[in-house]
Amino acid sequence: MSLSLIIKREFNAKVRNKSFIVMTFLSPLLVVVMGCLVGYLASVNGDEVNKVAVYDKAGLLKSDFENTDYTVYTDLSGMPLEKAKEKASEGYLGLIYIPQVDSLPQLVNKVEYITNETPNLEYVSEIEGVVNSKLTKYNLEQLGFDSDKIDKAKTKSNIHLSKFSGEETFKEGSILKIALGGLSGYLIMMFVIIYGNMVMRSVIEEKTNRIIEIIISSVKPFQLMMGKIIGTSLAGILQFVIWAILGLTLFFVLNMVFGVQMGAAASQPEAAAATQEAMSSIQIYLSEFAKLPLATIFISFLLYFIGGYFLYSSFYAAIGAAVDSETDSQQFLLPIIMPLMLGVYVGIFTVISDPHGTVATVFSMIPLTSPIVMLMRIPFGVPMWQIIVSLLILFGTFFAVVWFASKIYRIGILMYGKKPSYKEIFKWLKY
Structure with a gap:
């Protein structure tokens, strides 16, 4: 028995196996279906609008939380805190609690996000970004800087890449x-x-x-x-x-x-244009x-x-x-x-x-x-x-x-x- 006969025998044994035939033609279909399912679920998830309550008695930060296509903020500062927590626990994703303090810098570690679910880390980062931006702007003003002018002065550079031969790269x-x-x-x-x-x-x-x-x-x-x-x-x-x-x-x-x-590209409206x-x-x-x-x-x-x-x-x-x-x-x-x-x-x-x-x-x-x-x-x-x-x-x-x-x-x-x-x-x- 030569090597070529053994190779032919092994090849035929594999490709004529029922499981090999089924998986060969079924696997691409499963992958494509799974990909489409992920795209559909991502689009459904992207269409959901999250309702978040804000409790800010002193009014220090509530105006900084702006509504987006995916998040709507509701101010519950006009009611008692316990009542606001009770209402937020029923119909809202969570409650952003901003305690009343003597000065804005004291909020650096005191803002609280209250939710019954495991918090989305990306959204927690967004809340931290709002707080950080507000405190940074306040600190700049206290030091005598115009924060609006500083924001206007910021720019984004784009470094051009090239080789020593002069060829441009990206x-x-x-x-x-x-x-x-x-x-x-x-x-x-x-x-x-x-x-x-x-x-x-x-x-x-x-x-x-x-x-x-x-x-x-x-x-x-x-x-x-x-x-x-x-x-x-x-x-x-x-x-x-x-x-x-x-x-x-x-x-x-x-x-x-x-x-x-x-x-997930199916969930991005901007990708359609x-x-x-x-x-x-x-x-x-x-x-x-x-x-x-x-x-x-x-x-x-x-x-x-x-x-x-x-x-x-x-x-x-x-x-x-x-x-x-x-x-x-x-x-x-x-x-x-x-x-x-x-x-x-x-x-x-x-x-x-x-x-x-x-x-x-x-x-x-x-x-x-x-x-x-x-x-x-x-x-x-x-x-x-x-x-x-x-x-x-x-x-x-x-x-x-x-x-x-x-x-x-x-x-x-x-x-x-x-x-x-x-x-x-x-x-x-x-x-």
Whole structure:
């Protein structure tokens, strides 16, 4: 039995599985429906008007709380405090209580927001902003400054970015690079986890059913392991392509034919009008996208995708061969998942702030994290020699791991009824 036959067998076994077929065509529909549901719920939530009561006997702040499209303030200062609290608890979101003080600065820590619900932190910040603005204006006037003139003097600058070559750049370019790099790294991580587990379950299933004893008589363990990895990856890539096509098609149909929007954007009325500023932003993003090293990003994504998946799938296949059930595999999965999570955290906390720093560069060379970290760095511009060195290390490590994993696979695939320890697995590497 050749490697190509094993790959074909694994591929057909996956794509003809009923659960694979159902999830392939059902998942995009569920994602789009969930997105539309989130958009609808966000629009419903955005249409709600919150009624908030204000109790300010001295009249120090009540005029500063102005009604908006989403919040309406009602002054209950004309009634006793206990009566105001009772009324506010029945028909209002909450009550803003401003105690009577000798001077305005004494309110700095005395304003109280009373509500039976868990307070919305964003709204609490808005209340604090009103109080801070009032106190700041009062303090400026006490120091002899004209607060109105100071407000008029405030301005907002816009720094122009350019390279030493004279080429103009935009802040939107950095946002685009972060989004593109993060998406690439995230896709690889999810693919490795989902389809690596699929490889492991396939090995465990055949081992449990004793089918493997028949197969192993006519094929080498190394070929069987590689066949499972490649066959499962091809099935996974096919599923991803179908998801992308169906998801985009469904989104386009719902958006263009039925006017349904996904996500929270459906709750923003201003998003409905195509303003000149919005069109300008789109043009900037498109312009910055065209400046990215798209060919390098695409080719690198494919290479790191293949290298990263094959590397981790070798671990998953070895684990599947060493254990008798998925429950027994849990103790071995953490060392595999940890480098993936480390790559994500390094990407978020170091690549975004300093894509060419020492930490980001080092982790983009380490094979267990390079598929994620390097892909997050490439949109910011990485020297070609670093990419080549990183890929050589990644694929070199892959072949080394496959060689070691095949030793574990060769012994563990015929072991039954015993939970292996790390010590015993290390012994298998010597056989």
